[in-house]
Amino acid sequence: MKSVISELSILVTDDSLTQRQYAKELCSDLGVKDLHDAANGADALKVLEARSVDVVLVDLEMPIMDGVELIRSMAQKKMTSSVIILSAKDPILIASVGTMAEADGLHVLGTFQKPLLPDALECSLLRFIQDIKNQASEPKAPVENEVTALELSEALANGELTLAFQPKLTVHGLMLKGVEALARWRHPQKGAISPGVFIPLAERHGMIDALTRNLLQLAFEHKRSWQNYGLRFNLAFNLSPLSLADSDMVDWLCKLTEDYGISPSEVTFEVTENALLGELASAIRTLARLRLKGFHISIDDYGTGFANAQQLSRVPATELKIDRSLVHRAAARPQQRTILASTVDLAKKLNLTTVAEGVETEEDFRIITDLGVDLVQGYYLSKPLFPDDLLVWIKSGLSQLRRQQEQK
Template sequence: MPGGYPSVLVVDDSLVQRQHAAMLCRELGMDLVYEASDGREALALLSMLVLPPSLLIVDLEMPGMDGFEFLEELHRLQVFLPVLIASSREQMLMNSANTLGKELGLPMVATLAKPLCLTQLREALTNRLPQQAGRARPAPLPLTAGDLDTALREHALKVHYQPKVDMHTGLLRGVEALARWTHPVLGPIPPDQFIPLAEQSDLIEPLTLSVLDQALAQTAAWQTRGLNLSLAINLSPRLLESPTLVEHFSAQVAQHGLDPHQLMIEITEGSLAKRLDVALNRLARLRLRGFGLSIDDYGTGFSSMQQLARIPFTELKIDRSFVSEATQRPHLQVILRSALEMAHQLGLVSVAEGIETLQDWRLLQTLGCQIGQGWLIAKAMPGDDLHPWLRGHRQRLALLRAEPEDLAAPTQQPD
């Protein structure tokens, strides 16, 4: 059966549409097909079933409890089942439901227009396996500032590196340094849990400086082997308040024998909200010394363009939320095209993160994006794994290149 879904619950107030969807699911080999006429009936059924369905097909416009309310109730009840939205309403409304589901941590499979057809349903379920359909937020772990402080003092936080490649040639251009922590008891700790903990407990400065020192040392080691790469590192808004920030970054880069131009400092728009005067002072001085400045997660805030006019950025990094579904959502393509054109007009290097499929890659190539990173290229990896990855990556260059017949011979990359 497509996507490995053996059972399904179809939630639709239209008897005809509901039975049609149920029939298609049976044709696709689903052994158990349940039906409900609205959200309330579906929740009552789910509470009684010993074996819950592996998929929910949900309409949006229903009396009693509509599709949006149903998604909220699933989240409230901690029922994280894969959801496929099927509706006759406009695509933008379906996209909103899909976004809401993801924000609630539900595994969202796809959005399809009614009436459903067998080919579209099979394709949607095949392309979106349950473990890939959504990224539910992990439950908070019982961590304390003391745990993190101990990890820092024992050098337990390590740095992994995600490759950034030229979108025209596929060649490696740089890496982004990302902190990783494996707790001796709790195992791997997600960054979205230990980074906020560090910021709340005044440990963000030692954490950032540890990542910076490790990453610069690794970049210098690569350089001795002939691999000259740029290094991107995320800067917490808390560090923009440090009066020694500029001097420390400059000293660390010099100590490792690198050039400031090799370091790209990524700043989220939210970092600039509280004390623009302080942030502007630090960032302008860093730029004066040759460091690159990237506005990270571009498009997720309300004043990104205003910040571009204030801060001497050299790079614009487009948030993954505008990349991951752009091939299916035309309005996202409009936003992408606008952002990339603006970056070009301002003389900024354009970077897209979160590229997970070849379709994402091709679209961004067509729109003129310059640098890309994401799981299609590689996940973040330990520094020692970069050279083996690079040898394998060379075999994919022909697939990734936009117009192979028009390209000059590629620059040789060292082993």
């Protein structure tokens, strides 16, 4: 991989000659030959106007134009996409600037206190290379097609909606503990329609209960089929906030488990913070009854909202799903890693099972392993799979995945 790093072009921006030379020596030790430097933001912009650069190392404290101004200018002028942010200031400030840079559209490879360590630099540059590869290999996202409530109603009637299932594995040993059911819709003429389009559509037009019940029955059919194969693992299903206001939902779910011969203890309902923003008493009543009936409750997307700590005291949860935004690249962001570690520790003290979702890289997987997270879910281990593909993956893909991890 160092040979790939050697092909990168790097600009080191720092007002200290000693620090610039030190950073350039670290780059040279990794084989980088296309190296440039600047003593302040204004000089850095001149370099970027004259040539293409892959990665810019930015010191925050500089005369004439500081690092914050440089980052904003680079983003506005689209001069480069990837930066490593450095400072002798406290980690909270550095992380905040990193957040600003990402909001401006830059690719932040890492935010570090000085001095920059060789391993941190190498990991950041390898991350740049890996992200470029991932972008090249990712299929083009389909253009979001506009669909109407009538089309969704017809899709429900015609059985066009289906489910894919993403495995949830133990971090240690990669044992299959469950799957999350994810709604899918392939329109006969318009192709794949994103859940981000049709689920809000169903909520706006009063079809969410019909959609939820339709997909739950389908999910239970698959679970019963897996049980007939001798496969017993948990099924997770996302509940809309509006479904929690359905007074008949709990009784209907209990009957559904009886009809399909499924134990409530093998079903987890995932709810987001939005579930508690409406009629709070109604939502808590439904969640409490679900728990009393033996179902599990998971707080989904933890780390994305403002009232998360309050959620933990309100919701009768058994599981905490840590959002990708907290997990991804925590190794390169000390402040984020601290928050992630404290989140895992808090969940353990509350006897909640922890699930890291959206794990996409080996680096992400390594840090959740180090922090003692219980379960993992994400493209690094498996994409969402349609039922037949899931069975094939369980029979052969899972053991292959374990062998690959043992070799790392």
